[in-house]
Amino acid sequence: MTMARKKLLLGNWKMNKTPSEAKEFALGCSEMVHFAVSHGIDVGVAPTFVCLQTVVENAPKDLIIAAQNVNEHDHGAYTGEISIPMLKEIGISWVILGHSERRTYNGETSLACNAKIKALLANSMTPVYCCGETLETFEQGQTKAFVAKQIEEGFAGLSKEEAEKVVVAYEPIWAIGTGKNATKEIAEDTIASIRSVLKGLFGEQTAEKIRILYGGSVKPNNIAEYMSEKDIDGALVGGASLALDSYRGLIENLVK
Ligand code: 13P
Numbered sequence: 001m002t003m004a005r006k007k008l009l010l011g012n013w014k015m016n017k018t019p020s021e022a023k024e025f026a027l028g029c030s031e032m033v034h035f036a037v038s039h040g041i042d043v044g045v046a047p048t049f050v051c052l053q054t055v056v057e058n059a060p061k062d063l064i065i066a067a068q069n070v071n072e073h074d075h076g077a078y079t080g081e082i083s084i085p086m087l088k089e090i091g092i093s094w095v096i097l098g099h100s101e102r103r104t105y106n107g108e109t110s111l112a113c114n115a116k117i118k119a120l121l122a123n124s125m126t127p128v129y130c131c132g133e134t135l136e137t138f139e140q141g142q143t144k145a146f147v148a149k150q151i152e153e154g155f156a157g158l159s160k161e162e163a164e165k166v167v168v169a170y171e172p173i174w175a176i177g178t179g180k181n182a183t184k185e186i187a188e189d190t191i192a193s194i195r196s197v198l199k200g201l202f203g204e205q206t207a208e209k210i211r212i213l214y215g216g217s218v219k220p221n222n223i224a225e226y227m228s229e230k231d232i233d234g235a236l237v238g239g240a241s242l243a244l245d246s247y248r249g250l251i252e253n254l255v256k
Contacts, residue, residue, distance in 0.1 A: 006042055007233060008234035011242070013045060013238075013241065016048075017047060022054055023051075026054065033059070036254075042064060043062075043251060044066055045064075046065075046066035046068050052067060056092070067092055068102075069096070070084055070087060072118070093126060094126045099130045109153075128168075129166055129167070131154070131168065131169070131194070132147065132171040132215075143190055144190065147193070163202045163206055168210060168213070174216075175215075176215070182216055187232060188230070195231050198210055213235055214234075218236075219246075220249025221253070223254050237250060
């Protein structure tokens with residue numbers, strides 16, 4: 001049984017843009033956000049913490065604005081961390097979790113992400129849970145098993161109702177920022193396997209509702225290829241999401 005899943009484009013700005021640069025983007029994206037929404041597509045960006053508020057204040061309300069991480073505790077002695085109540089107060093309800101850069105540089109594990117996913121869902125927020133393998137794992141043919149474990153750990157203990165609210169992003173590490181994007185066939189093959197893991201955990205109906213994005217060197221000139229695959233519901237885009245022109249190109253080619 002196939003159900004229509006709404007397409008989603010999310011720009012991950014990583015550690016780019018000062019607040020004034022983020023504001024400039026926010027002020028300049030109204031028309032393209034309107035275009036996307038009128039075509040039934042969800043679009044968003046994930047600025048750094050210090051840029052979130054200015055993007056909230058200056059972007060059209062339909063632009064999804066996500067944080068790039070969050071702490072699962074509401075408050076306390078966690079120097080350098082940001083909590084869910086802090087994000088909620090400035091109007092943020094989406095958070096990227098478990099990006100490979102955070103796994104690599106900040107030691108973030110799937111189990112740590114699981115606690116954050118639960119905390120976000122308890123606050124009616126949307127986690128975007130990232131998974132993906134290294135080049136070595138890919139070359140050893142271990143991608144599906146590796147990603148399955150990330151999914152099982154990240155989704156551990158969730159109910160079906162909770163699971164369907166999570167967005168998954170499959171980002172092979174070897175394709176991130178390298179210009180060496182996974183082919184649409186590779187992306188679809190892995191993403192279909194993720195959906196079948198989700199089916200095993202939560203049943204077909206729930207698995208069919210979960211949006212799964214591809215990420216890794218997605219550009220305006222290749223985004224359409226991914227969208228033609230049946231299990232790929234959108235893209236998580238780094239470099240090509242930073243400039244307004246390029247972001248517009250992603251949207252235009254996504255709706256085609
Ligand atoms: P690039 O699009 O720059 O390869 O980055 C992908 C990514 O990591 C998005 O989260």
